Amino acid sequence: MDWKQIANEPWIWISGFIIAAVALYQATFFMMKALNIMKQNGLDQKQIIGIVRGATITSVGPIFAEIFVMVALVVALSPGFAWQREGAAVGSVFTELVQASNAAVGAGQEFGAENFDMLGFSNVVFVMNVACIGWLLVTGLFTPYLAKAREKIGGGDHMWLSVLTICATLGVFGYYAATNLVKMKTTAGVPVGIATIAGAILAIFFFRLSDWIKSPRLKEWALGLAMFGGMIIGKLAADLLLA
Amino acid sequence: MATSTHLQATDIDEVTYEQQFTRPIHIVGRYTNLFGAALMFLPSLWLYLQYGVFPPTEAILVGMGLALTYAVPFYIIEPISYYPTLGDAGTYMSFFAGNISNMRLPCAAVAQEVAGVEEGSKKGELVATIGIAVSIWLSIIAVFIGAVATGWIVQVFPPWIQDAFKTYLLPAVFGAVFGQFALRGFKYAIVALILATLPLLLAWKAYVVIPLAVFGTILIGRLMYRKGTTQVEEGEGHP
Numbered sequence: 001m002d003w004k005q006i007a008n009e010p011w012i013w014i015s016g017f018i019i020a021a022v023a024l025y026q027a028t029f030f031m032m033k034a035l036n037i038m039k040q041n042g043l044d045q046k047q048i049i050g051i052v053r054g055a056t057i058t059s060v061g062p063i064f065a066e067i068f069v070m071v072a073l074v075v076a077l078s079p080g081f082a083w084q085r086e087g088a089a090v091g092s093v094f095t096e097l098v099q100a101s102n103a104a105v106g107a108g109q110e111f112g113a114e115n116f117d118m119l120g121f122s123n124v125v126f127v128m129n130v131a132c133i134g135w136l137l138v139t140g141l142f143t144p145y146l147a148k149a150r151e152k153i154g155g156g157d158h159m160w161l162s163v164l165t166i167c168a169t170l171g172v173f174g175y176y177a178a179t180n181l182v183k184m185k186t187t188a189g190v191p192v193g194i195a196t197i198a199g200a201i202l203a204i205f206f207f208r209l210s211d212w213i214k215s216p217r218l219k220e221w222a223l224g225l226a227m228f229g230g231m232i233i234g235k236l237a238a239d240l241l242l243a
Numbered sequence: 244m245a246t247s248t249h250l251q252a253t254d255i256d257e258v259t260y261e262q263q264f265t266r267p268i269h270i271v272g273r274y275t276n277l278f279g280a281a282l283m284f285l286p287s288l289w290l291y292l293q294y295g296v297f298p299p300t301e302a303i304l305v306g307m308g309l310a311l312t313y314a315v316p317f318y319i320i321e322p323i324s325y326y327p328t329l330g331d332a333g334t335y336m337s338f339f340a341g342n343i344s345n346m347r348l349p350c351a352a353v354a355q356e357v358a359g360v361e362e363g364s365k366k367g368e369l370v371a372t373i374g375i376a377v378s379i380w381l382s383i384i385a386v387f388i389g390a391v392a393t394g395w396i397v398q399v400f401p402p403w404i405q406d407a408f409k410t411y412l413l414p415a416v417f418g419a420v421f422g423q424f425a426l427r428g429f430k431y432a433i434v435a436l437i438l439a440t441l442p443l444l445l446a447w448k449a450y451v452v453i454p455l456a457v458f459g460t461i462l463i464g465r466l467m468y469r470k471g472t473t474q475v476e477e478g479e480g481h482p
Contacts, residue, residue, distance in 0.1 A: 001294075006290075006296075009293075011286070011289045011293055012286060012289075012290075015285050015286040015289060019282050019285070020383050020387075022275055022279055023275075023279070023336075023339050023340045023379060023383065024379065025275065026271065026272070026275040026335065026336060026339060027336050027340070027379040027380060028380075029267075029271050030271070030272075030332040030372050031372060031376035031377070033264050033332075033372075034264065034332065034369040034370075034372040034373050035373060037255065037259070037260070037264050037369060038366070038369050038370070041255050041366070043358070047358055048373070050357045050358070051354045051358055051374055051377070052373070052377050053357075054350075054353040054354055054357040054374070055350040055353060055373075055374040055377040055378050056377060056381060057353075058346075058349050058350050058353045058378070059350055059377075059378045059381045061412050061415075061416070062342065062345045062346040062349070062382075062413075063346070063381065063382050063385045063386075064408050065345070065408045065409065065412040065413060066342065066345075066346075066382070066385075066386065067386065067393075068396075068405050068408045069409055070386070070389055070390070070393070071393055074393045079391065079393060080390070082386075082389075082390045082393075083387055083390035084286060086389075087386050087387060088279075088339060088341065088379075088383060089282075089340070089341060095314075099313070102306055102309035103306040103309075103310065104306075105305070105306065105309060106298075106302045106303065106304070106305035106306020106307070107298060107302040107305075107306065108302070118296055119296075119298060119299075119302065122290055122296045122297060122298045123302045123303065123306050125286050125287050126297075126298050126306070127303065127306040127307055128310075129283040129284070129285075129287065130284065131310035131311060132314070132341075133280045133283050134311075134314060134317075134318030135317075135318055135321065135322070135338045136276045136277070136279045136280035136283070136338060137276075137280050138318050138319060138338075139272075139276050139322050139335055139339075140272070140274075140275075140276030140277040140279075140280065140335075141273070141277075143272060143326075143331060143334050143335060144269050144273075144331075146322065146323065146326040146334065147265070147326075147331055150326065150327060154363070158254065158363070158364060159468075160465070161363035161364070162361045162363040163363075163428065163431070163464055163465075164363060164461055164465075165328055165367070166362055166363075166424055166427045166428050166431060166464075167431050167435070167457075167460040167463075167464035168324070168325075168327035168328050168460070168461055169328045169348070169362070170431050170432050170434075170460055171324070171438070171439070171456040171458070171459070171460040171461065172324060172325060172328065172344065172348070172453070172456070172457055173348075173417055173421040173424065174421060174432070174435030174436045174438065174439040174456050174460065175439040175443075175449075175452055175457075176344055176417035176421075177417045177418050177421045177436070177439070178439035178440040178443050179449075180414040180417060180418075181440065182440060182443045182444060192410060192411060193414065195411040195415040195418065196415065196417055197418060198418065199414070199415035199416065199418030199419035200418035200419060200421050200422030200425070201418075201422065202419065202422070203418070203420070203422035203423045203426075204422045204423075204425065204426055207356070207423060207426055208426070216357070216359075219356050219357050220353065220357050222356075222423070223349055223352070223420065223423060224353075226415070226422065226423075227412060227415050227416050227419050228415075229415075230411070230418055230419060231407050231411040231412045231415045234410075234411035234414060234415060235403070235410070238411070
């Protein structure tokens with residue numbers, strides 16, 4: 001049987017379903033626990049709907065981006081494999097494409113090229129899945145210790161804990177924003193940093209606006225709108241510069 | 244921020260939180276993530292049992308060597324760096340389901356903003372947990388539809404839109420979340436941006452720059468916070 005055919009047989013789809021089912025069980029269990037305790041502490045139905053709506057709106061853009069990039073995995077390997085890898089289990093498609101190339105090189109082949117065969121595919125399946133075990137092991141074994149470390153650093157000062165979390169988040173996103181600002185280039189030589197700057201300005205504008213016009217509903221949309229706006233401005237700027 | 248959406252200012256009782264949330268989260272989180280690690284062998288095992296195909300040791304060693312060179316630093320750096328933002332439940336879930344910086348963290352941030360809870364508080368962590376869990380359900384369903392209907396999706400969306408999403412959405416996401424949190428403390432945002440940009444200009448590796456940006460901002464933030472709380476009047480030390 002051709003490797004392309006094997007790569008989309010039920011075994012890979014079912015493997016994907018099993019892994020996704022565990023991730024969904026975990027997410028649902030945690031969410032129910034969080035909802036129970038929040039309901040006892042004053043969270044009402046309206047606020048729950050607001051949180052769900054906010055998370056949904058914010059997810060839409062990144063989900064579409066993931067699906068469009070996922071097309072590369074679907075075309076080069078198979079829809080079943082793309083589902084197994086992207087459904088759950090550290091499935092950032094950007095990392096996945098790098099790891100697929102590494103696995104193919106390991107088999108002496110090139111990912112997506114003519115010489116890629118069953119041997120290359122089996123190595124991609126092994127390497128891509130097993131290489132993400134590290135994150136699961138580290139978080140599975142050491143998360144309670146991270147909690148203790150945070151408590152120690154926090155020292156019971158709630159306001160400082162809030163500042164600490166804000167600083168940590170700014171550090172993470174400062175890094176990712178800076179990578180785009182520093183490069184300021186795509187392969188075509190276009191500054192993607194414009195999208196980053198536009199996203200930041202729009203987010204600040206929409207969150208501020210929701211306070212000014214006293215519209216909490218706008219907060220649910222703010223990040224989603226800033227993402228889309230930043231993306232469109234980035235793309236339009238690129239088109240203009242390339243023209 | 245409109246006060247009507249705010250949850251009560253007081254945080255949740257320590258003992259209740261420990262018994263009803265933290266303890267069960269750590270137990271289930273540990274077992275599911277370790278079980279998830281074991282499940283990563285399932286596709287290769289199944290491929291071998293049904294079709295008799297298994298990669299030769301040499302191919303595995305070379306492939307894993309290359310893959311691990313890329314991934315190992317992040318096994319340690321990412322959970323430590325993201326933990327203060329994600330919290331316990333968020334860490335277990337996000338490192339199982341992936342797409343942390345582009346999806347889980349933004350959803351957690353918006354959920355907290357919508358609920359009007361403080362970052363780093365117990366309520367903040369619970370609300371972030373709900374936001375992250377919702378995003379996991381959505382992304383798994385969407386990826387399944389995406390995998391089944393790729394051809395249709397590629398046909399329906401014009402190439403201009405696809406290119407916009409592929410190339411420009413992620414940079415916009417990073418800018419937008421940074422902007423949102425800059426509102427919570429502009430002085431800390433400037434520190435974070437400087438600490439991330441300078442080493443990147445010097446072409447330092449990501450596994451050095453990420454912890455430097457995160458822990459450097461926390462450290463300088465701590466100094467600024469201490470200075471602020473001792474110098475200004477009560478209440479002005481708030482981020």
